[in-house]
Amino acid sequence: MLRYEECDPPLPGAGQLVVSVEAIGVNSIDWQIRSGLDSARASRQLPAVLGIDFAGRVFSVGAGVMTFQVGDRVFGQCEPAEDGSYAEFVRVCSTRVARYPASLGPVQAASLPTMALAAWHALFEFGKLQAGKRILIAGVAGNVGRLAAQFCRRVPNVTVVGVCRASAWTEELHRICPTLIEPENYTIITGSRGRFDLVLNLLGAGFEPIAIAATRRGGRLVTPAPIVDPGHCSARGVLSVSLERRFARQHLETIAHLAARGAINLPPLHIEHLSNAARVHAMAEARHLNGKAVLVTGAIPW
Numbered sequence: 001m002l003r004y005e006e007c008d009p010p011l012p013g014a015g016q017l018v019v020s021v022e023a024i025g026v027n028s029i030d031w032q033i034r035s036g037l038d039s040a041r042a043s044r045q046l047p048a049v050l051g052i053d054f055a056g057r058v059f060s061v062g063a064g065v066m067t068f069q070v071g072d073r074v075f076g077q078c079e080p081a082e083d084g085s086y087a088e089f090v091r092v093c094s095t096r097v098a099r100y101p102a103s104l105g106p107v108q109a110a111s112l113p114t115m116a117l118a119a120w121h122a123l124f125e126f127g128k129l130q131a132g133k134r135i136l137i138a139g140v141a142g143n144v145g146r147l148a149a150q151f152c153r154r155v156p157n158v159t160v161v162g163v164c165r166a167s168a169w170t171e172e173l174h175r176i177c178p179t180l181i182e183p184e185n186y187t188i189i190t191g192s193r194g195r196f197d198l199v200l201n202l203l204g205a206g207f208e209p210i211a212i213a214a215t216r217r218g219g220r221l222v223t224p225a226p227i228v229d230p231g232h233c234s235a236r237g238v239l240s241v242s243l244e245r246r247f248a249r250q251h252l253e254t255i256a257h258l259a260a261r262g263a264i265n266l267p268p269l270h271i272e273h274l275s276n277a278a279r280v281h282a283m284a285e286a287r288h289l290n291g292k293a294v295l296v297t298g299a300i301p302w
């Protein structure tokens with residue numbers, strides 16, 4: 001259960017900032033923590049202020065912080081184990097904060113950290129994507145998949161194939177990823193066995209056997225959660241890597257600049273006031289949200 005209530009604003013400790021929050025990106029980990037799902041429970045003691053992603057202005061600066069000043073336009077990620085971003089003020093370590101360009105806007109900025117860093121790290125840190133390689137993105141119509149497909153353009157001659165339901169094959173998605181296959185189309189996905197150098201499986205455990213079969217011997221399979229059947233991967237000569245949540249200021253600032261100059265398109269944004277967080281969670285859990293939900297602390301910008 002989520003309650004909207006008053007509490008005292010936090011004070012920054014050494015090395016910390018307090019940010020006056022303008023917008024909050026909603027992630028599935030938020031409602032998983034709230035609902036006590038096993039996989040998320042360990043990361044938070046309840047009751048808690050939920051939320052990881054935020055954008056706003058620096059409100060106060062703790063001792064020893066040299067990189068930020070009051071009034072700076074910032075976005076970032078709270079530590080999942082500490083008090084979160086579903087609030088008007090958030091206290092956060094200054095190392096988990098980055099600057100974003102004014103042309104982006106706080107709503108767009110707040111949508112980015114978790115989904116964009118996941119996509120970036122999946123490709124470049126864990127996936128080791130290199131020029132000329134073939135990548136399969138299973139779940140390309142989702143928030144992470146859509147960004148991953150666009151980040152692939154940074155590497156020359158990469159062939160990207162996306163997997164998603166035909167109901168998601170919009171013109172925009174075809175522009176992002178021209179080659180799309182339905183998840184049920186097992187034979188086309190695995191085609192000539194093991195033909196992808198990198199497979200990013202955002203569709204969960206149910207798709208894992210197909211994802212393994214689609215990865216070439218010596219290739220990499222990147223999954224957001226730990227792999228279910230590591231033995232199957234080893235038997236096929238596939239290296240499986242699970243995505244860790246990592247903050248990276250430099251990468252986040254690069255991504256924000258790409259978004260600000262229109263070099264990447266963000267998913268559709270569903271914007272609600274913070275007081276409606278419970279409704280947004282209910283929609284997310286029922287899978288009635290198309291795109292990325294962002295909560296705002298002030299008036300909804302139209």
Ligand SMILES: NC(=O)c1ccc[n+]([C@@H]2O[C@H](COP(=O)([O-])OP(=O)(O)OC[C@H]3O[C@@H](n4cnc5c(N)ncnc54)[C@H](OP(=O)(O)O)[C@@H]3O)[C@@H](O)[C@H]2O)c1
Pocket residue numbers: 028029114115118139140141142143144145164165168183202203206224225243244245246287291
């Ligand atoms: N470890 C990390 O750092 C990290 C960070 C971000 C996300 N994640 C994880 O990465 C995954 C993807 O995140 P996201 O934000 O991109 O999620 P999302 O926006 O909800 O996208 C998921 C996509 O997968 C599709 N999908 C789900 N189940 C499907 C199925 N059985 N068959 C066909 N399509 C299916 C959905 O289609 P429909 O909408 O039609 O169902 C949607 O297009 C999630 O598991 C999330 O928890 C991990």
